[in-house]
Amino acid sequence: MLYPIALHRDTVLSAVTGQQLLDILNGTSPGNFGWLNWTGTQGEPALVQSLTPPGDSGTYVNPNDPNDHTLSVNDWVYGRPGATNSNGVRDALDAFKPLIITVPVWDTAAGQGSSVKYHVAGFARVQITDYRLPGQNKLSAIYWGTAGCP
Numbered sequence: 001m002l003y004p005i006a007l008h009r010d011t012v013l014s015a016v017t018g019q020q021l022l023d024i025l026n027g028t029s030p031g032n033f034g035w036l037n038w039t040g041t042q043g044e045p046a047l048v049q050s051l052t053p054p055g056d057s058g059t060y061v062n063p064n065d066p067n068d069h070t071l072s073v074n075d076w077v078y079g080r081p082g083a084t085n086s087n088g089v090r091d092a093l094d095a096f097k098p099l100i101i102t103v104p105v106w107d108t109a110a111g112q113g114s115s116v117k118y119h120v121a122g123f124a125r126v127q128i129t130d131y132r133l134p135g136q137n138k139l140s141a142i143y144w145g146t147a148g149c150p
Helices: 009-014 044-051 087-096
Strands: 035-037 076-080 101-110 117-132 138-147
Touching: 009 101, 009 117, 009 138, 035 044, 044 087, 076 101, 087 117
Parallel strands: none
Antiparallel strands: 035 076, 076 117, 101 117, 117 138
16 A cells, blocks of 8 residues: 655655655645645545555546556656644554555656645655654654555
C-alpha cells in the first residue's frame, strides 16, 4: 500500500539509506505541505482514512485521467492543503513509527492550494520517526531507499 505523504525527488536524490530526514513535508507553497489524497476529496476524514494502515490507495483516481486507478510513475496525484493536526492524523502517524511505508516521490507540481497536483517520479520507503504539527509543520523519517511500483 501507498500512503499519502509526498516526498520531493531532491530529498531522495541527496539521501542515503538509513539517513534521518528531518522534514519530509515539503510540498508546494502556498499552503501545501506534502499531503496527498487519492480521489480529490479534501476533507480531514479522507486524509485520516488514507493514513491509517492499511490505507486506501486502491481508491486512487488520476486527476488527468478518471479511468486510471493505478498510481504509477508519470501519473499525477491530487494534493491536499493544510498541515492537519487532528487526533486521527496524529494517531495514524504514531501507528507508522514501527513500520516502513511506501510513499510517492514527486518532481513537479501544478496548481496551488486545493487544486495542486503532484507528478509522480518514483516511490520511496520511509519510516516516520517524529512530527511537529502545526506550527513547524514537520514530519521526520528515516529514508530506506527507493521502491518499485507498488
